[in-house]
Amino acid sequence: MHGIVHKSLKEYVIERADDDSWETIVERSGIEPKLYLPVSRYDDTEIDAILQTLTAMATQDRYTIERDFGRSLAPQLLSTFSAHIRREWDLAGFLGSLEDVYEDVDDATADAALPELSCTRKWNYASVSYDTHRKRQYCGLAHGILEGIVIAFDANATVRKTACVDDGADACRFRVDLE
Numbered sequence: 001m002h003g004i005v006h007k008s009l010k011e012y013v014i015e016r017a018d019d020d021s022w023e024t025i026v027e028r029s030g031i032e033p034k035l036y037l038p039v040s041r042y043d044d045t046e047i048d049a050i051l052q053t054l055t056a057m058a059t060q061d062r063y064t065i066e067r068d069f070g071r072s073l074a075p076q077l078l079s080t081f082s083a084h085i086r087r088e089w090d091l092a093g094f095l096g097s098l099e100d101v102y103e104d105v106d107d108a109t110a111d112a113a114l115p116e117l118s119c120t121r122k123w124n125y126a127s128v129s130y131d132t133h134r135k136r137q138y139c140g141l142a143h144g145i146l147e148g149i150v151i152a153f154d155a156n157a158t159v160r161k162t163a164c165v166d167d168g169a170d171a172c173r174f175r176v177d178l179e
Contacts, residue, residue: 001044002109004080006036008073009050015072029053038080048136063140070144075152077145081105091155092178095119095126115142116171124178127162131171139164139172146174 013022026033029049036042051069055062078085084104085094094101098119106114115132130142139161146159156179163169 001042001047002038003036003040003042004038004076005047005073006042007038008076009047009069010036012069012072013050013054025050025053025057028057038076044134044136063143066138066140067144067147070141070146071148071151072144073141074145074148078149078152081108084108091150091153091157091176092121092126094149094153095128095176095178096121098126098128126176126178128174128176129171130174131165137165137172139166142172143174146176150176 010022013025023033029046029052031046031049051062051065055065058065060068081101084101086097089097096119099117102114102117113133115130115134118129120127128142128146130137130139132138143159143161150157150159158177158179160175160177161172162175163171163173165172
């Protein structure tokens with residue numbers, strides 16, 4: 001997984017708790033402490049172990065934690081890949097070009113294994129489909145990232161999950177209602 005995700009998860013935990021909590025989570029996760037670099041790649045099992053430990057220590061379920069983390073991750077992703085996003089786009093323009101942006105990012109990060117993503121833009125909503133080759137789907141993370149993108153664009157829109165692999169669907173699907 002891209003290092004920006006690992007780095008942002010560490011920042012997310014420290015911001016909501018503290019450095020000691022992060023160290024406890026890393027220790028309980030059974031991974032070696034390290035400095036996460038945003039442009040490096042790290043094993044998916046580290047993110048999964050951290051999220052699993054965080055869920056065990058928290059009062060929220062994993063989907064809720066992933067979703068909240070996704071909202072905080074979105075601005076980092078938009079900033080990291082800003083070269084692929086046009087400044088004049090509003091949320092509707094971004095969603096309408098999401099597949100092109102995603103392909104550009106995939107081409108620019110050739111050694112990354114990005115999930116499958118598609119987006120169909122209608123006049124007042126967009127349907128986003130997300131599926132990954134990973135053992136864990138991270139649907140909550142995808143949901144939160146979409147919500148974080150809405151916030152980053154300062155848009156009046158609502159994101160809702162319409163299908164999930166955890167419920168037997170072939171992919172996670174979300175509808176972004178543009179208001």
